[in-house]
Amino acid sequence: MSATAVAPDIGDDTELARRAAQGDLGAFEVLVARHRDVVVRVATRIVGRDDAEDVAQDALLRAFHNLRGYRGDAPFRSWLLRIVHNLSLNELERRRPVPVDVGEETPADLPESAQPASSLERSERRDRLAMKIRALRPEHRAVLVLRDLEGMPYEDIARITDAPMGSVKGRLHRARSELMDLLRNNTYDWEIPGGRPASGT
Amino acid sequence: MADPPPGPDPDAPTPAERRLADLLAEVRGAPVPEAPDLTHRVVRNARWQRGVREALSSLGALSAALAEAAATLLGLHRKHDGGDPR
Numbered sequence: 478m479s480a481t482a483v484a485p486d487i488g489d490d491t492e493l494a495r496r497a498a499q500g501d502l503g504a505f506e507v508l509v510a511r512h513r514d515v516v517v518r519v520a521t522r523i524v525g526r527d528d529a530e531d532v533a534q535d536a537l538l539r540a541f542h543n544l545r546g547y548r549g550d551a552p553f554r555s556w557l558l559r560i561v562h563n564l565s566l567n568e569l570e571r572r573r574p575v576p577v578d579v580g581e582e583t584p585a586d587l588p589e590s591a592q593p594a595s596s597l598e599r600s601e602r603r604d605r606l607a608m609k610i611r612a613l614r615p616e617h618r619a620v621l622v623l624r625d626l627e628g629m630p631y632e633d634i635a636r637i638t639d640a641p642m643g644s645v646k647g648r649l650h651r652a653r654s655e656l657m658d659l660l661r662n663n664t665y666d667w668e669i670p671g672g673r674p675a676s677g678t
Numbered sequence: 679m680a681d682p683p684p685g686p687d688p689d690a691p692t693p694a695e696r697r698l699a700d701l702l703a704e705v706r707g708a709p710v711p712e713a714p715d716l717t718h719r720v721v722r723n724a725r726w727q728r729g730v731r732e733a734l735s736s737l738g739a740l741s742a743a744l745a746e747a748a749a750t751l752l753g754l755h756r757k758h759d760g761g762d763p764r
Binding site: 500505506510514517518521529530533534537538541542600606625626628653656660667 | 694695697698699701702704705706708710711713716717719720721723724725727728731
């Protein structure tokens with residue numbers, strides 16, 4: 478996971494948000510620097526690299542204009558990520574569905590430099606998996622990103638997605654199952670080290 | 679009598695779940711795109727957008743005040759017209 482933004486520790490988020498809501502742009506700048514990385518990361522993993530920065534910028538500006546609505550009864554990060562989540566899903570809905578090729582790949586399909594044990598191979602495998610994650614339904618994808626990639630607690634995810642805890646867990650279960658089904662089409666990535674392709678759930 | 683050997687843990691992840699967790703861990707560790715000037719851009723946009731909002735808000739307040747003044751004057755005029763017995 479990437480390093481978090483290095484930002485000066487001037488007061489906690491709630492205090493900074495209160496000052497920013499009163500027009501203190503310096504306080505807002507510290508908040509942005511503090512949360513920029515997670516905002517860009519979540520947006521990238523939900524909408525993809527091409528639109529992530531636009532979504533991130535839009536989310537941060539919306540947060541600025543709505544800071545008076547932040548009451549401080551939940552972590553600022555959750556409040557901010559809820560805006561990111563909603564904008565990301567809006568962006569996906571706005572787009573035409575782009576078919577994602579999640580067909581089978583084998584080592585023979587890859588360039589010579591992408592053979593196992595090379596860092597390039599790992600990088601390409603990550604790209605393929607990221608592509609498969611983007612093939613999941615947006616609601617499932619968002620929960621999988623927040624839980625399995627960001628490691629957030631269920632309570633925060635429920636707040637961010639505005640869904641009951643049970644729905645969050647259900648979506649996560651379906652997302653993982655869906656992803657495993659997609660991966661089963663790819664025996665190369667899905668191969669269990671020292672064994673056959675993984676099967677069963 | 680010795681306890682029977684424990685069976686497989688029903689909550690233990692299956693090989694498929696373990697493999698998925700490994701692959702997701704790789705994605706989690708992937709480098710994230712950097713947006714070095716995002717903070718600067720966001721704050722710059724926030725500054726001018728706040729300026730525009732304040733200007734529009736002031737304009738709205740001025741328009742409301744003018745409308746209220748006009749309504750008051752009109753009301754007085756009508757009252758004056760209505761109150762004149764001639």
